[in-house]
Amino acid sequence: MSPRWNADRSAPRRGRDRQAEVLRPKPGLSRFAGDTPRVAVVGGGIAGLAAATGLAERGAQVTLYESETTLGGRLAGWPVELADGSRATMSRGFHAFFRQYYNLRGLLRRADGNLGMLTSVPDYPLQHSSGLYDSFAKVPRTPPWSALGFAALSPSFGWRDMARMDPRAALPLLDVRVPEVYSRLDSMSAHDFLAGIRFPEAAQHLAFEVFSRSFFADPRELSAAELVLMFHIYFLGSSEGLLFDVPDEPFPQALWDPLADYLEGHRVQLRTGSSVETVAPQRSGGYRITAGGAPEHFDATVLALDVPGLRGLVEASPGLVDTEWRDGISRLRSAPPFLVSRLWLDRPVRAGRAGFLGTGGYESLDNISVLERWEGEAARWAARTGGSVVELHAYAVAPGADRPVEQERLLNQLYRVYPETRDAKIVDARHEWRADCPLFPVGSYADRPEVRTADPTLVLAGDLVRTDLPVALMERAATSGFLAANALLERWGVRGQALWTVPRSGRSRAMRLLARMATSG
Incomplete structure (x- = not known):
């Protein structure tokens, strides 16, 4: 007890x-x-x-x-028996426990005051099909250096791209106030907000659509207020940063x-x-x-x-x-369906692959997890068999999509991102289709x-x-x-x-004043 x-x-x-x-x-x-x-x-x-x-x-x-x-x-798990006779736990997929999740982490401390069940993921890389690759490992955690550091380190923000951007349209990002942000931006879609700023297309995929799709929604449907709130929570409103923890089992x-x-x-x-x-x-x-x-x-x-x-x-x-x-x-309303495919492979994913990779431009594929990089159960299976446990996510799949076709499509995108998996035999595969997230x-x-x-x-x-x-x-x-x-x-x-x-308004008084002066002028 x-x-x-x-x-x-x-x-x-x-x-x-x-x-x-x-x-x-x-x-x-x-x-x-x-x-x-x-x-x-x-x-x-x-x-x-x-x-x-x-x-x-x-x-x-x-x-x-x-x-x-x-x-x-949505974070439940249940036992399954794999084709090789071993037992495993299936779930609805990967979830990141960010350091800004104060109240969730407080809940988990009831079971372990030191949060010993969580382990840190060293990076949160993002890869675009064009070849661009972003990382948050070296991005400063304290605003505004977090956002400036990401832009400076990201290959998706070139000087010409920066010159084309409309800084006035981006000012709401500097003056987020909750709940006022909803009265200002709830009437606009996340897609239209980003289009107004003229963010580079690759940056939209890597830096912003990752957030919008975490709501299991197409950016054309998602309220811009929710996207801007996410930017505030992770970039300009908090110094906890974008790295996160995951359960070790x-x-x-x-x-x-x-x-x-x-x-x-x-x-x-x-x-x-x-x-x-x-x-x-x-x-x-x-x-x-x-x-x-x-x-x-x-x-x-x-x-x-x-x-x-x-x-x-x-x-x-x-x-x-x-x-x-x-x-x-x-x-x-519920968000569109999403698909989680978990694959037990007979050979390992190449050493050095990230435990978690966000993706953009790979059709329906939104991220890849290599579970044995952090989860004990998957690590023990991989050590015993010499294989890997890989999980694929496809958010906001079109309603009415042909499920076997989408599952195969997702697998083919894995082969594009991690080509070594093409030669692996799939020992077992489980596919979870759900459509119960709020829109x-x-x-x-x-x-x-x-x-x-x-x-x-x-x-x-x-x-x-x-x-x-x-x-x-x-x-x-x-x-x-x-x-x-x-x-x-x-x-x-x-x-x-x-x-x-996290603070209910922008951290910097100077940035808030700048935003208000520009929008009232």
Whole structure:
């Protein structure tokens, strides 16, 4: 059983950035005294686990429902038997744990205060089919030198390219304020924003589309505000840099099994393989949660689901909140499908290949991971067989695409990037097709649901939720989960979780003033 954390010690630690901002919860009791509320958390991904953690640490009686048999949501893993008879763990693919992910890392510290399950990746290289190659290993971490250093070191930024750029159009990058960035740029696409700046095409592929496609979206659909926010989080708003960590074992072993032990030590009931069918508010207060045909009463509910799951549950639960809110949920969209192909090869990828490589200009291929470079399970398989475990990602695949054709197409791009793999025999291959990531299209910000609803005992969490903070992707999920727990705790007079974010506005006063003067002139 993991030790209990004192509420005063549970605030996630910030990293090296002295300008990171702390969000203090409202004052209150450190824990519940007397009767404790029963809370249902629907969804066992990062957001649901964060919400359950924040509530259980303060003494709430938490039951977490997860429809899959494993925890982790989009970072879940499950056992598979390979064609050679060995056992392995399959997942939905590589995820980078950036040092700016203060609240996610704070969640993981519940299982290991030193984050010993994470190992650093020495570089974040990007390769374009034209032959251009970028690296972040030598880029300074402190703004504005981070952005200037990247431009100076990158072969995709030539002097002629720099001269053609429109610096006035780029000024919003210097004066990012959250949430004001959405009122300024949500009406424009990421593609049009970059076109207005006249960034070199290769730089768009290597420096910016990597970010937009991490939202599993075509830049022509993605809100420019989300792209600019990403630039702020990684380049000009934070001194944590663009290098990252990864788990040193598959997600269940490294992350979720230890966190599950910690939650069970706080008396959280983890009901995996249990799909919630309806959530019905009761006249006497609270909710009747029905899962597997069995109803149960709770005082409050956290919905921490992906877009399809949230839409389906709200549609099946017509009494929730009000018509306007339910209509807003029904309008949420999922990003296009994505493909993760994992290959167990009978011979090694050439020594010196990066553990992770972002790619541009290789048709549907967005990145390549050589898993034995950091993951223990893959390294042990590779050492035993003399082979390699390689993972390929294709983001934002066209809906309706022929899956076998796309899988073969992705494999052929691997052969272009790492030609030595062409001669390898594929011992086994697994392909994961998913279409459940949220889409943040142009003009959608005002319509996104927030953590709090008109019903104070029903809150939302997840990366689809609007937080009005400079967070994205996994960090948005973790932050929203803690915010959901805080909203309920505040109602009951209990002090919630302190949170950290990168600065909510540009770091340099001089750059902010320059941007405002130019845009107002």
